Amino acid sequence: MPNQTEKTPPNFSIAVTKLREMIFSSELGPGTDHLETELAQTLGMSRTPVREALLVLEAQGLLTMRPRKGVRISPLSPDDMSEIYDVLTELESLAAADAARAGYNADDLKALTQTISDMDKALAIEDREGWAQADDRFHQELMRLGGNSRAARIVGMMADQVRRARLVTLYMRPLPIKSNEDHTKVLNAIREGDEETARLLHREHRLSAKEMLTTLLQRHRLNKI
Amino acid sequence: MPNQTEKTPPNFSIAVTKLREMIFSSELGPGTDHLETELAQTLGMSRTPVREALLVLEAQGLLTMRPRKGVRISPLSPDDMSEIYDVLTELESLAAADAARAGYNADDLKALTQTISDMDKALAIEDREGWAQADDRFHQELMRLGGNSRAARIVGMMADQVRRARLVTLYMRPLPIKSNEDHTKVLNAIREGDEETARLLHREHRLSAKEMLTTLLQRHRLNKI
DNA sequence: ATCCTAATTAATGTATACTTTAATGAATGC
DNA sequence: GCATTCATTAAAGTATACATTAATTAGGAT
Structure with missing residues (x-):
């Protein structure tokens, strides 16, 4: 019997992973702004898990959430x-x-x-x-x-x-x-x-x-x- | 004219503050578990901002979120x-x-x-x-x-x-x-x-x-x- | 023309309803 | 009597609709 134990991780942790990759690859460039809605669209999920992922990434210093201006990908000086x-x-x-x-x-x-x-x-x-x-x-x-x-x-x-x-x-x-x-x-x-x-x-x-x-x-x- | 510039912070950042205080005061004791729903009730807001606050606090190492078991307040050895x-x-x-x-x-x-x-x-x-x-x-x-x-x-x-x-x-x-x-x-x-x-x-x-x-x-x- | 005010709007913040999932316990077969 | 499977259920995960709010623009008065 094929081991059908493919547990899919929750969307918000998928979002963390994907967004990090997009930041590292400069697909989300340093200093650029992005709306929660757009990112949700891109990742093919609703705003909720995306927002949660963004909060985590903010805590890790990769971006900052700026109300009404979108999330800013932290540039490095x-x-x-x-x-x-x-x-x-x-x-x-x-x-x-x-x-x-x-x-x-x-x-x-x-x-x-x-x-x-x-x-x-x-x-x-x-x-x-x-x-x-x-x-x-x-x-x-x-x-x-x-x-x-x-x-x-x-x-x-x-x-x-x-x-x-x-x-x-x-x-x-x-x-x-x-x-x-x-x-x-x-x-x-x-x-x-x-x-x-x-x-x-x-x-x-x-x-x-x-x-x-x-x-x-x-x-x-x-x-x- | 009275300076009526009392900006109320968003609920989720209120939740971060309150939850931290509750952790420091051991009102949420080390090693104890708590459901999102209960915490939301306690704080008088919906699960959404509470969950967001919990993710931030988890990133800061004060607790860990354990699906279906509630959040565990990190004990210190x-x-x-x-x-x-x-x-x-x-x-x-x-x-x-x-x-x-x-x-x-x-x-x-x-x-x-x-x-x-x-x-x-x-x-x-x-x-x-x-x-x-x-x-x-x-x-x-x-x-x-x-x-x-x-x-x-x-x-x-x-x-x-x-x-x-x-x-x-x-x-x-x-x-x-x-x-x-x-x-x-x-x-x-x-x-x-x-x-x-x-x-x-x-x-x-x-x-x-x-x-x-x-x-x-x-x-x-x-x-x- | 400029400044102030008010309406509009677009994005976030929040509540809620719904879906998924894993733990618990019950029922069935061995 | 024990284990295994299925049903139940309670909690997290997610979508969505709605509320709030700050920026922007349009309009009017000076």
Whole structure:
């Protein structure tokens, strides 16, 4: 008998997913306004679940609801980017330290190790998007290993907020060779259980990434992205 | 002519406010379940705005919506408390460092200074609740001075999540004399523009607060609060 | 022509009625 | 007597109709 257990998620959570994708893909561009009615039409559902989804996305900082003007997709300025990277820096460094302290063995660190070799492979063939995806997985896995679920959720939200900008800068920046060396060093510190080194190395890694991205945005006059 | 500009906020934001108050006051106790319909009745409005409010509060981590079982007011375990304090520690320390770097003058730091003297006054008459309120304002003002709006929002959310627990432990803990010395040292480091000292002092301050509160909860067997 | 006022309107905010779904309990078969 | 299936039902999920409100425009007075 075919396992007919295809549970359809409720419309409002479908709406959350779809709207997020539309924001990341710039189908809903930064700074643009959209009426609840239009979005409902687009998604093929009534305003109710759409509105609920919008409230969630607003709480996550992806948009703001402005009565009678539609929802505004939050644009990112270099300053916003800087704020977000500072938060990422602190919470990921915490995770790196916690992971080091946890005393994980090689097997526990397999997934993290894998993301690094994936990045290496992608770099070898200059596949920037492949690298970016593996890089995302590295940071996600790091947060998982850190073991602070709240920090992980926040980092996830912040990462979402800079997703568009990262995509734009992905082809402007130099090939992230240095970045990958950083990752390896952080991994080693975690493997060796060296809490403070892991924290500091990761901090440096993030600070230089922030520096690179914000100057890149400013140089290209990308004030709203 | 009397300024008749009393704008009534929309019901769903009233609901957010009221529900939060009910959670903080334990009128909606930790771990308890509540139906949308009941809450709507209690608040004297229809399910629609209540549901919207609940989604927002869920995004803020104060409750979880569990289909057919009602919304569950999130209880806090000592582990949760530990997670939250770790996040607070990192982001507030960042703010302390940023505030020190910003080079504020005495006037800019007036509000922060004021909260410390308020705490002193409250301590002198052993007014614990007065102290707690001033302490809250200290941490809020510190985040404001830090200038990272996202970090400030996150810290606000996390502070909300531990509000109940802090209230419970307020009368169990020793009078927070040491805590207040810490605050003063942090203020001085900020005043002197000593970024790393401000960061480290505040970190120590938060770490010892965490230590104190989590052991207090465990000693009193308060596993769900 | 300009400013004020009032009507219009378009979008949000809210209530309600309806649909779907999962938990509970009853009934039937083994 | 136990398990399995079906009916019941209560709650969430959704659509829709309606109320509210703020922006915009038209009209009139100065």
